[in-house]
Amino acid sequence: MEYFALIGRPLVGFINYLGRVGLLVGMVGESMAHGKWRPRLIVEQIAEIGYRSQPVVIMTGAFTGAVLAAQSLFQFSTLGMETGAGALVSVAMMRELGPSITALMLAGRVGAAMAAEIGTMKVTEQVDALRSMGVHPIDYLVTPRVVAMLIAMPLLIAESIAFGIGASLFVGTVTFDVNSAYWMNQIYMHTDMSDIIIALTKGTVFGLLIVMISCHQGLAASNGAVGVGRSTTRAMVYSALALLVFNFFLTMLMNIVFPVGFGN
Template identity: 65%
Template structure:
């Protein structure tokens, strides 16, 4: 049992060292704005379809399942509040983060890992280009900018889809649905979604870029690193989500009193 524990501690140390290098790059390194814009397009713009579809159908199925349960209590009009709070506080940030881990995190790891095993990173160093400045920092900045916008889209489309399901499929009054949604959704829910999303975005970049920078043994190593990046990022999101939920609900309690 000691070997896995030591390996895990070593892994955390490597992530901490990478974090230090990124902070140093942000403060002292050369900012490559063109690369950052390219990453904004890749991470933010091109991730919109999968995030929107995910958010819409999660909101729809959450509304349907919630209404099946609430109908027995004659509280169908509360379905909008249920979906709104759930999408903003939990499902929106978490599912968006997991989708980005699969789509963007795996791509980051594969791209950087391929550069590592083909010695392109060594070539960057020979040209006095710091790999962190060139490969990691632009991705981190782009992720921090993109994730809040993507979470907003996912939550908005999820809430809109739940409105369609609730009012058009289950026949709930549009006025009561909208009223309860507005009453039980406040700025605290939005703050939680944005804070969680930012944390998840940083985790994805750290874990994925680390796997790419540590890739070895050719194509096999790149494939293994890509798989680890996606799995580790998803697990980190789920684990951190629990602790962030416990912490955020202390500072931003659910305003069910209206």
């Protein structure tokens, strides 16, 4: 019985957590359909999530593309296939590295900030004050962040991928002296609209995961500053784990719909 209890408690806790997050998703959906829209808050969150995240996104995308190009060229140069590295970087950045690594960085920067801000409002009873004034906390705190994330996340993913491919072109042509025309030709030959669809789809799903998990952790904060710290940590860890798990299943699903080399 102790063995079953050891397995059952985490399983029940995990199912309970999924249920609470699912309830939050339902409340956000109802808020978007019937609640009051607040354009000012949405614009503020777009600036916070999108505009202020650009340095992190640019650095992440650029150096991911650069190191992938360098590692590819180290191997391809022994086979005389240096130009093939351009296609590898382009496909990898769009299908995997661009969405996943950028989302992991944003889970730390944006997700932690959301959990800390909402958690601080929760433990200082500002959320209860909103209710007393007739303002629904979901309408005011969560829905603007969800809408802003849906707008900003695909653009950030596209920016990360663009800088990653640009950095790989610089590494290939300047450091390894690969002809830029051949490099770009390989990218055009092996990259198509299906890769862009995969990148944007993953970016949208990852953005929803980050904002839902982070806002839920913020609303669940308790026990003062210690509780806010724990909620912030959990938001980062849970978001990162969810991103990795969902990335695997999305990769398998999207590769069935859009296999590598589709349309070429």
